[in-house]
Amino acid sequence: MNKSITIRRPDDWHLHLRDGEMLQAVAGYSTHFGRAIIMPNLVPPVVTGAQASAYRDRILAALPARMTLRPLMTLYLTEATDPADLRAAHAAGIITAVKLYPAGATTNSASGVRDFDKVRPVLEAMAEAGIPLCVHGEVTDPAVDIFDREAVFIDRVLDPIRRATPGLRVVMEHVTTKDGVDYARSTDNIGATLTTHHLVINRNHLLVGGIRPHYYCLPIAKRASHQEELRKAATSGDARFFLGTDSAPHPDRAKESACGCAGCFTAPNTMSILAQVFEEEDALDRLEAFTSLNGPAFYGLPPNEDRIRLTRHETPASYPTHIPAGDETVTVFDPGFPLYWHVEDPA
Numbered sequence: 001m002n003k004s005i006t007i008r009r010p011d012d013w014h015l016h017l018r019d020g021e022m023l024q025a026v027a028g029y030s031t032h033f034g035r036a037i038i039m040p041n042l043v044p045p046v047v048t049g050a051q052a053s054a055y056r057d058r059i060l061a062a063l064p065a066r067m068t069l070r071p072l073m074t075l076y077l078t079e080a081t082d083p084a085d086l087r088a089a090h091a092a093g094i095i096t097a098v099k100l101y102p103a104g105a106t107t108n109s110a111s112g113v114r115d116f117d118k119v120r121p122v123l124e125a126m127a128e129a130g131i132p133l134c135v136h137g138e139v140t141d142p143a144v145d146i147f148d149r150e151a152v153f154i155d156r157v158l159d160p161i162r163r164a165t166p167g168l169r170v171v172m173e174h175v176t177t178k179d180g181v182d183y184a185r186s187t188d189n190i191g192a193t194l195t196t197h198h199l200v201i202n203r204n205h206l207l208v209g210g211i212r213p214h215y216y217c218l219p220i221a222k223r224a225s226h227q228e229e230l231r232k233a234a235t236s237g238d239a240r241f242f243l244g245t246d247s248a249p250h251p252d253r254a255k256e257s258a259c260g261c262a263g264c265f266t267a268p269n270t271m272s273i274l275a276q277v278f279e280e281e282d283a284l285d286r287l288e289a290f291t292s293l294n295g296p297a298f299y300g301l302p303p304n305e306d307r308i309r310l311t312r313h314e315t316p317a318s319y320p321t322h323i324p325a326g327d328e329t330v331t332v333f334d335p336g337f338p339l340y341w342h343v344e345d346p347a
């Protein structure tokens with residue numbers, strides 16, 4: 001008998017679906033997910049409730065009929081964000097959260113925040129209305145080493161913001177360090193997403209034996225000891241930690257370049273990879289908490305009603321290595337090992 005587990009339908013609490021041709025190309029690959037927090041870092045970014053609503057309509061139109069994915073929209077926080085617009089968009093059910101990118105920290109973050117004092121009134125309005133702030137937690141100070149930028153952000157920015165705005169609910173997005181895991185564990189009112197790829201790769205995968213642009217993402221993969229901590233956190237059952245794939249498609253042309261951009265496209269094979277990781281960690285019984293229970297609990301939403309089944313087959317599942325996107329291709333994340341877990345949807 002093949003080993004198999006049935007879990008509540010998962011959600012993806014951090015997803016990039018992009019827009020235009022790329023949206024058309026990738027929308028059909030976030031299969032198996034009930035809901036997804038949709039990142040607002042389009043060009044130009046999604047900064048008003050009206051833009052979020054229009055973007056949601058474009059996503060719904062791009063989703064294949066067979067898919068159940070419900071997009072949960074976010075606004076991109078800028079120094080010019082109007083607290084009244086944000087509150088209204090939340091009250092109308094258009095947005096679920098607000099995203100903070102320090103200016104210049106990652107892909108399409110040029111409109112992000114430089115002076116955190118300028119967004120204080122918005123953060124206070126969010127704390128009052130219970131709107132979560134999703135944070136890309138890296139400093140952009142050129143003097144700080146890229147491998148230290150998450151840890152320094154916690155001390156210099158995140159902790160001060162949280163102290164100045166008591167009651168603000170924060171999601172530390174794509175945590176990549178022991179420092180991030182420890183900070184999330186040390187406090188309440190906080191959630192932390194972990195990506196699929198950061199559970200699977202460390203900086204050796206990125207750099208040893210040649211530079212692998214498809215493993216380049218931000219925050220950058222850290223040393224193996226940090227990866228170990230992420231795996232422990234994900235498989236611990238601790239309700240603060242939940243899945244945010246950060247599936248971030250880019251055209252291969254833009255990644256395989258002298259200045260390759262950041263982002264891994266993990267949507268197509270995420271659930272198979274995660275089942276394998278949790279099996280390796282002897283924690284298959286905690287996969288459901290990570291993918292399907294902890295996230296909704298943080299966001300104050302019920303878990304999905306229906307279920308999917310994951311079955312371990314003798315032969316590896318096959319996934320496309322690339323998908324077409326207009327005239328371009330997008331490389332699917334290669335975990336570096338065969339994937340024996342197949343998803344049956346519905347269970």
Ligand SMILES: NC(=O)N[C@@H](CC(=O)O)C(=O)O
Pocket residue numbers: 016041106107108136216217218219246248249262263264
């Ligand atoms: N994670 C990434 O490396 N890239 C993301 C942006 C982000 O989530 O920081 C993207 O939009 O491509």
Ligand SMILES: [Zn+2]
Pocket residue numbers: 106136173174218219
């Ligand atoms: Zn990010």
Ligand SMILES: [Zn+2]
Pocket residue numbers: 014016039246248
């Ligand atoms: Zn992201």
